[in-house]
Amino acid sequence: MFDLVPFKRNNIVKRDDYFNKFFDNFFKDDFFSSNELMGNSFRVDVKETDTNYMIEAELPGINKEAITIEYANNYLTISAKKQDRLEDSTSNYVRREISYGEFKRSFYVDNVNDKDIKAEFSNGILKINLPKKEKERTNTKKIEIQ
Numbered sequence: 001m002f003d004l005v006p007f008k009r010n011n012i013v014k015r016d017d018y019f020n021k022f023f024d025n026f027f028k029d030d031f032f033s034s035n036e037l038m039g040n041s042f043r044v045d046v047k048e049t050d051t052n053y054m055i056e057a058e059l060p061g062i063n064k065e066a067i068t069i070e071y072a073n074n075y076l077t078i079s080a081k082k083q084d085r086l087e088d089s090t091s092n093y094v095r096r097e098i099s100y101g102e103f104k105r106s107f108y109v110d111n112v113n114d115k116d117i118k119a120e121f122s123n124g125i126l127k128i129n130l131p132k133k134e135k136e137r138t139n140t141k142k143i144e145i146q
Contacts (some may be wrong), residue, residue, distance in 0.1 A: 042080070053109055053130040060124035067126060071114050076130065079104040081140050 007119045020115040059067065059080050080103045112130045119128045 003057070032058060036086075044078075044105060044107075046107065050132075052132055053112070055107070055126075055130070057105070057126040057128075057130040058124065059121075059126055067121060069119055069128060070124075071109075071112070071117060071130075074108055074110050074112070075106050076077045076109050076112075076128070077104065077106045078126065101126075 002106045045054075045056045047054040055076070057078055057088075062082050064081045066083070068077075070077045082100050082103070093122075109130055109135050113133050116131045117128065119126065121127075
């Protein structure tokens with residue numbers, strides 16, 4: 001009969017555990033956890049057309065001056081830094097969810113004309129336009145098999 005009903009072998013609970021569980025559930029369980037939403041990264045969309053690659057990165061709450069974009073060895077690297085605000089030491093926070101730190105993503109993008117890369121930042125969205133190199137025309141001749 002015990003095989004049919006799931007149970008815990010160590011279901012003995014101390015008296016003070018109920019009180020601790022209540023506070024842990026209230027203060028530690030997050031419906032919208034900042035680590036789950038942002039983590040150590042940011043969200044990116046990459047689109048490709050015949051003439052270019054378009055990258056859109058979502059960087060809310062980050063200043064334009066704190067964003068660095070580099071293209072080297074066919075890798076596009078986007079890094080952003082969100083600085084901690086200076087606050088008085090008398091503030092008593094019950095909960096802090098605003099995250100601070102460095103975020104970095106790299107993408108391998110081949111066949112890019114690196115002299116014409118353009119970027120713009122508006123309303124928390126970074127848009128990077130990576131134009132493709134022009135395809136070289138090759139004189140191909142079809143050879144028939146005999």
